[in-house]
Amino acid sequence: MTTVGLLYPGHSAEDDYSRIEALITGLNCPMVHTDLGEDAHRVDPLQEMGSSERLAVGVEQLRLSGAESVVWACTSGSFVYGWEGAHEQIRALAAAAGLPASSTAFAFAHAAQALGVTRVSVAATYPPDVTEQFVRFLAAAGVEVVGARSSGIVTSAEVARWGRERVLELVRAGDHPQAEAVLVPDTALHTVAFLPELEAAVGKPVLTANQVTVWEGLRLAERRGARSTELGRLFAGEE
Template sequence: MTVQFSVPGEGRADQIGIGMVCPFDMALDRELWRWMPDAVSLHFTRTGYLDRPVDVDMCRQLNDHEQIASAVRSLCAIRPVAFGYACASGSFVDGIGGAVALRDCMLAAGARRAVTTSEALLRALDLMSIGRIAVATPYTTDLTGLLCAFLAESGRTVVAQSGLGRDHDIWTIPYSVTRELIRAADHPDADAIFVSCTNLWTYEILAAMEAELGKPVLSANQVTAWATLVDAGVLAEGAPGQSLFARAA
């Protein structure tokens, strides 16, 4: 599956830099890279290590504004044109206000533009006029509930949900399990399905799942990549089966 892009400034030799602030346990840098054209370089930085399971308390600790500001400042010398906070749970755990506060923290630390994964999701849903959604997550029940509350706060209706109850090593979940998770979340009333967690592999299966289920299937890394590319001025020309990128053209 190939994503095609046009990049502003035909013939330019310089790179377009995007900064990615990630949780300490992010293992899927490569997945975010796969949505990037050659002219874009991703610059990753991480928050400090936490020795605890992936639960509500841990996700709230990921929101330490001092650490996030420090992570942004660590990349400012190379002047990324946009920043992403690549963590779904860390940006929805405290509601829309929490996501906005994270973005404002990044801007105050020197980011020219900034977006969190959860804000990127809302922007994607706005673009696609999606009001009724199903969610598929690897999370514990409590975390999945907070995602549903975040979406409800934004004015969406969550019509179905499925979860794996995992609180560790999410990056080891195979595509076969994620496919079944998405199928379990699907509902006739859902306009789209959102697959949460930037540490869950999704790139290879999104197009096939959209074709199978007949509706958009969005993922955390997909919306993060898309929103940061939009903020950086890189225009997606579409990808077969990936309706978010196709509609962003």
């Protein structure tokens, strides 16, 4: 059994993680829900949501659960700090947990690297200014963004209500001919049930926030053999 501890802001698409647990043998993903604060995809509330003080609150519970790694299951609550600030956030989390730690923002960068992808498009639920910060974060990670689409959604609560058709529409609209993969940030968005369909729609890997979050936790726990045909190309073959 591999145990990946998750710190998840509020309540939105946490059932995505139960789906992943059911698809990967020997995976346990205990979750602590952190204080969401103001539900807004704006820089100040996002930085407050990702503060070290808020993240540290649930760390002891995850440690007692037997977690082998801890992932801050939030994309925007990490990349809004910038490349260096996001690293500092994770260093503080690792120190508080006494475990290897990361965030969904870094998970995207590492997953793209694992797939050999250097050019991507971004299909985001966020307002344009927040999407642009993710683009800059990826650039700092050596990932070129050749196209970016913003949906202008401010709250996680609204994103959590999106269904299959709207997610498919987002991915199709966010694709770009030069992109080797489509990245879909926002852990409030349900995507796990649709991953094979999303990849079929664009004919390339689709990396989504909840998918890469678990993959990152497994990477940190040094479990390399987690595979599923239902979780996209990221989980389909050798890293």
